[in-house]
Amino acid sequence: MSTTPVTLYFDATCPFAWVTSRWIKEVEAVRDIDVTFAPMSLAVLNEGKDIPAEYATKMEAAWGPALVAAAVYTKEPEKVDAFYTALGTRIHDHGEGGREGEGAYDDLITEVLEEVGLSTDYAAAAHSRGDDPEAWEPTLRSYQSTAIAKVGDDVGTPVVELDGRAFFGPVLTRVPRGEEAGKIFDAAVTLGSYEHFFELKKSRTEDPSAE
Incomplete structure (x- = not known):
């Protein structure tokens, strides 16, 4: 069988992207796939939207991890997996997420860069931020535009591209393990291969957890 290319566009602060990304890591062990993790941004996605004040402060905090991810992806794309895994583990599995305000993740970012062998x-x-030629915000926005161009404006994170077909999701609240992860992946690829498939959805009754 040929290798299936998979690109997962993530925001490190998003719990749904985290669960989906851990599913993809499980799939790596049981299917022949070539995975790329690429940044997108919840902060950019929610610009101009009427969101609660508390969530808005969380979006301010989300800028930091997304901008650093954009810089790493641009300069050392092969290290993004390790960076995202280490940062996501701290944010989602170790309960260090949910922070509010600009710079809220600065300490975690520096610690994770050191942990995975990237320059601090x-x-x-x-x-x-801004339009300065040295700023990373325009680059992050370009990656966000790439992800959204593949799926349309009425979606969130993660965006997953399977063998050339991109979708929002799959939205999972638990991480499938082993062969179960592989079977769900096979089903997603099959649905995605039909050019007229667009959406499969039901109301969510639980919060995501990667445990």
């Missing part, structure tokens, strides 16, 4: 110089990207 990347941490400066967390505050690299």
Whole structure:
């Protein structure tokens, strides 16, 4: 069988992207896939929207991890998996997420960069906003535009591209393991291969957890 290319566009602060990404990591062990993790941004996605004040402050905090991810992806794309895994583990599995306000994740970002062997110089990207040629915000916005162009505006994160066909989701609240992960992946690829398939959805009754 041929290798299936998979691209998962993530925001490190999103619990749904985290669960889906851990499913993809499970799939790596049981299927022949070539995975790319690429940044997108909940902060950009929610710009101009009428969102609760508390969520708005969380979006301010989300800029930092997304900007650093954009810098790492641009310069050392092969390290994004390790960076995202380490940061996501701290945010979602160790309960260090849900932070509010600009710079809220600065300490975690620096610690994770050191943990995975990346230069801590990347941490400066967390505050690299604006249109300055040295800023990373335009680059992050370009990655966001790439993800959204594949699926349309009425979606969130994650965006997953399976063998050339992209969708919002799958939205999972638990991580399928082993062969179960593989079977769900096979089903997603099959649905995605039909050019007229667009949506399969039901109301969610529980919060996501990667346990």
